[in-house]
Amino acid sequence: MGVWADVLFAVILTAIILGLYRLIKGPTNADRMVALDILTTSTVVLIAYLSWYFGRIIYLDIALVYAALSFIAVIVLGRYLEGGV
Amino acid sequence: MSDTKEITIGIIITFLILFFAVSPFLPAPYNVFSKDVVGWTFMSIGVFFVFLGSLGLVRMPDLYCRMQTATKVTTLGALSMLLGVSVLAASGVFMLKALLIGIFLLLTAPISASVLIRAAHDKGIPLTDETKFDRYEESKAGEEA
Numbered sequence: 303m304g305v306w307a308d309v310l311f312a313v314i315l316t317a318i319i320l321g322l323y324r325l326i327k328g329p330t331n332a333d334r335m336v337a338l339d340i341l342t343t344s345t346v347v348l349i350a351y352l353s354w355y356f357g358r359i360i361y362l363d364i365a366l367v368y369a370a371l372s373f374i375a376v377i378v379l380g381r382y383l384e385g386g387v
Numbered sequence: 388m389s390d391t392k393e394i395t396i397g398i399i400i401t402f403l404i405l406f407f408a409v410s411p412f413l414p415a416p417y418n419v420f421s422k423d424v425v426g427w428t429f430m431s432i433g434v435f436f437v438f439l440g441s442l443g444l445v446r447m448p449d450l451y452c453r454m455q456t457a458t459k460v461t462t463l464g465a466l467s468m469l470l471g472v473s474v475l476a477a478s479g480v481f482m483l484k485a486l487l488i489g490i491f492l493l494l495t496a497p498i499s500a501s502v503l504i505r506a507a508h509d510k511g512i513p514l515t516d517e518t519k520f521d522r523y524e525e526s527k528a529g530e531e532a
Contacts, residue, residue, distance in 0.1 A: 306427065314438075316438065317437045317438045317441035318441070320441035323445055330507075330512055332503065335503055336450060336457055337444060337453075339499060339503065340440060340441060340456075340457045340460050343457075343461050343465050343496075346465060346488065347437055347464060350468060350485065350488070351430075351468070353481075354472040354475060354476050354481075362481065362484040363484070366484065369488060370491065373491075376499040376502070380502035380503045380505075380506045383506040383510060384509060385510075
């Protein structure tokens with residue numbers, strides 16, 4: 303199962319690289335925000351994976367705070383795009 | 388009549404998945420699946436859907452289709468990944484924290500998606516040429532009239 307864990311890690315990293323492609327290329331700012339939304343969720347998944355891989359429960363706290371901050375960031379950017387605030 | 392049938396099938400499938408998820412922690416005659424099988428299955432499903440969501444982000448034609456794949460990353464990808472990781476780790480604190488993250492993601496993902504999509508639509512970001520109808524545009528026109 304050690305090899306399969308490495309394969310899963312590589313697939314998560316590939317997904318993050320695909321998201322980064324859209325973040326850089328995206329034609330409009332809204333596309334970049336959607337890419338940012340996916341990237342933050344993928345990062346939460348990656349942190350949960352690393353937390354299990356290294357056997358450190360404390361990493362999950364980082365994932366929780368990261369999820370909360372990314373939610374606030376997306377809401378604020380959405381309000382900014384709407385023209386309010 | 389067909390509604391009742393579909394709902395019944397859905398409930399049965401839900402209970403089967405639930406049994407599959409909790410079966411490693413049940414007493415002797417019911418622990419059909421081991422922790423490894425359940426954990427690795429859920430982890431593989433989660434990583435697979437995270438990858439599919441990012442692939443859709445690159446390949447989909449316009450912003451609204453891309454947002455539709457983003458919801459798959461959160462619901463199927465992140466939630467089943469957290470479930471699989473917490474089954475594999477098999478510790479109470481880990482499971483509690485993973486459950487907390489899962490509930491938080493489940494609550495906030497629809498809100499941020501809705502805010503983003505409404506802002507983009509009001510801003511006038513174009514839809515793809517293959518769009519058949521746009522209900523939000525129709526409802527906004529109805530309100531103004």
